[in-house]
Amino acid sequence: MVGLSFEATPDPVAASHHAIHQAGATVSSALSALQVPPLSAIPFIDSPTARPGRWAQCLAMVQDIWDAELFVASSPEGDSGLLVENAAATNDTRAKLSERLPVYLVSPPGEAAWIREARNPSCLYPTPNPSANSSRTKRTREDRDATEDQSMQEAPSATAPGTPAANGAASSSEATTDKRPRPSAQGDGKNGSVGLGLNHPVLGQAGAFAVVAKLYDATAGRELKVNTLVRVVGILQEAMPVASGNDAFAEEFAARNPEIVKRLHVVQMRGAEEWEINPATAALVANGGQQALAEARQELKAVLPGVRDMLIKYLSSALCDDTVAAEYLLMCLLSRPAQRTEGGDAIGKLSLNLVVPKEVSDSQPDFSSQLSKAIENVVNAVVPVELSIASLNARELYPKKDYTLNRLKAAPLQLAGGAVLLADETRLSNGHLAERGLRNVRALSSLAKQCTAPLDFQYYETEILVQCCPVFVSKGSKSIIPADVVVRIKPDTGLKLQKWDSYNEDLLRKMRLAMALLTEQGEFDISEGASKAVENEYVAARKSGQAKDGQATLQSWLALARCCSRSFGEAVLTPERWSHARQLEAKRAERDRR
Structure with a gap:
């Protein structure tokens, strides 16, 4: 030897x-x-x-x-x-x-x-x-x-x-x-x-x-x-x-x-662990252990503004040059269910519904497939699923036990940690959903809300945890699957960004490493200044009637602010990041009013 x-x-x-x-x-x-x-x-x-x-x-x-x-x-x-x-x-x-x-x-x-x-x-x-x-x-x-x-x-x-x-x-x-x-x-x-x-x-x-x-x-x-x-x-x-x-x-x-x-x-x-899938982070740990991964995250902070801006521009080019939608997509891709409440809700995840204008979807019938390819260039895994009346009625999207073969039949909702589920509803039309289709819709809803999927043993059902990033692309109106955030894509014809498929391999490697290092790690805290800002805004919203859902509204605000902080490489919510998250929400709400 x-x-x-x-x-x-x-x-x-x-x-x-x-x-x-x-x-x-x-x-x-x-x-x-x-x-x-x-x-x-x-x-x-x-x-x-x-x-x-x-x-x-x-x-x-x-x-x-x-x-x-x-x-x-x-x-x-x-x-x-x-x-x-x-x-x-x-x-x-x-x-x-x-x-x-x-x-x-x-x-x-x-x-x-x-x-x-x-x-x-x-x-x-x-x-x-x-x-x-x-x-x-x-x-x-x-x-x-x-x-x-x-x-x-x-x-x-x-x-x-x-x-x-x-x-x-x-x-x-x-x-x-x-x-x-x-x-x-x-x-x-x-x-x-x-x-x-x-x-x-x-x-x-x-x-x-x-x-x-x-x-x-x-x-x-x-x-x-x-x-x-x-x-x-x-x-x-x-x-x-x-x-x-x-x-x-x-x-x-x-x-x-x-x-x-x-x-x-x-x-x-x-x-x-998820970092083992990415060759760059796997090499870091192989050469220097977990300490090398922690050091790489610290080093990233020095260049993060430029890298984050590049990621947003890259994603924007696949979203009609819409930087607001790209920022929400980035937060979704970095989110992971880090904890679970007693009610089963996942903390740390962010499910996203991107609403494509009808004219864009009609002129770009491959919009979702191109978006899927763009995302795949910078993340570990993407599972595209077409949602139509025919496809929802045709097969189970969740794993089901076959007792004749005594095997668990695989299905698209069996996802490994960190995978992006890209559900394309742009071809969904009016029609009748059979029992199988209705169960598929319930399974997708469970995935979006709790990051769980049913495991069907025919005589009973159990749930499996799914560590994924759910993205639902719909045409003209909201998805049939309730998501944490609904963003209406607004094409920016004045912004001429470099197209996602023209980025060279060197830039793609940098973005892939940044995505791996920025991913949700589980530990998160709120600074004293941010806590005061949250309290003041929530009290004001309750008085004005804007926080109609009470505690649920507060939790959704904090979930988005957490994801926003993560996209900046931070594990502590600061007043600056809280303000940035609220500004994004204001822009999103303005689109809904229109």
């Missing part, structure tokens, strides 16, 4: 199988004994350098959690199903059984193209040449001969990537005797299990991947929740062929064992 400054277990499958057969060994101790390479040296599962039987990683969202499965941890014959797909079935009563939890992971829904492109596909970790029987399995001479023949055909080396030696196969059923072509995890799902394909929340998402993670930590499995963003490091394996059948059990088994999706046997799994 010349030139490498780290040590790692070169053949983790063989090492784990050796460790599990030692006296007193457990699955936990066998996995803990493995030396994991640094993240910078581990390829992502969708990288061309990722190989079966080798270290791989992914940053993904938990789409579904399945029932635990049994496998043979160790047996007198030396077989083991640890870190491999073959469960090493045996009739020997002395064999030790264990459980692992399959977790269905998908790439963050709506993941921006610039994030996929920034992902480094190269791996610094060399692939050694493990012995063909390193996994301590007993195979027949015919199996070995067939494996060696195929290895010679595929590559000049007997340990070419993808062969059983590289896979760390545990038995003859893992050998590459199955010569059928295997679709990759990036496949379109047409040959997938029982019509679900990748079962990704965003249909047709470019570069989307899915993987079945096999979790050996029971405690971590109990704490895992749907929609959680996780960082996983483990051993990549191919799916095993599934025997065909026509009965209901065979259909369910095929759905729970999709051949188009690879497996990742988990050695390490932890909850991931």
Whole structure:
């Protein structure tokens, strides 16, 4: 390993199988004994350098959690199903059984193209040449001969990537005797299990991947929740062929064992933070830890006025050069639900309804799609959803349990932390909403108000938390979904701004980093001066009858002021930021009166 400054277990499958057969060994101790390479040296599962039987990683969202499965941890014959797909079935009563939890992971829904492109596909970790029987399995001479023949055909080396030696196969059923072509995890799902394909929340998402993670930590499995963003490091394996059948059990088994999706046997799994998605902030932490992230936020303050102005101009160019609407959109994109009240309301989020003038929508039918692309250039993920009578009645926008397949069917409202939901209502017309359409509207309303979405188990419903930024684009009038703020777009024909699609990559990188650093962090306070200003204005509004909703009006004012402060990189509301937020509201109200 010349030139490498780290040590790692070169053949983790063989090492784990050796460790599990030692006296007193457990699955936990066998996995803990493995030396994991640094993240910078581990390829992502969708990288061309990722190989079966080798270290791989992914940053993904938990789409579904399945029932635990049994496998043979160790047996007198030396077989083991640890870190491999073959469960090493045996009739020997002395064999030790264990459980692992399959977790269905998908790439963050709506993941921006610039994030996929920034992902480094190269791996610094060399692939050694493990012995063909390193996994301590007993195979027949015919199996070995067939494996060696195929290895010679595929590559000049007997340990070419993808062969059983590289896979760390545990038995003859893992050998590459199955010569059928295997679709990759990036496949379109047409040959997938029982019509679900990748079962990704965003249909047709470019570069989307899915993987079945096999979790050996029971405690971590109990704490895992749907929609959680996780960082996983483990051993990549191919799916095993599934025997065909026509009965209901065979259909369910095929759905729970999709051949188009690879497996990742988990050695390490932890909850991931939003900053890990952005390559720039991830690099900061990798080089200097969390302190580097805090220092970067402090350094940003010195240049923030210019960067903030650039962000507003950039967003304005996608909003008919409307700087007021752009400022509200910026605040929405930076907002996150940081706390929840006893009533379930989310504090820190800001849902936004952008009302496009009818003449603009008619002359620019692609207004929403262009806005979606502009936003995607500076945020981690955007999920566009078209809202029409037909689309609302056609499919559920929320995840729903399919008891025939025993899987959770993915839906657009399954969103990872920080994703922007851009709901386009500009094609919405008069019509009849069926029961499904009405439930979709209620689900969108819940998302806008509380940042939650229903999880439909048919016999009952529960809610999942969704850390997203809801933006609703309507034509001529307010959205059918009540939002925190409604902004009527007012085109500024006299302002000739640089168009969003002409910004160079250097400027885009600066704006992406600024967006990541300015995002809501959870801690917020109100200065004494701002508190006095808020009190005075609220008392005056109550006396004049402008604060008709009482406490709700005050809460909406404070929510907007909080988001305004965040857009200036501040975690304390000052009189200056309070005044700025109130001036914005005055401009917005003037548009409503017109």
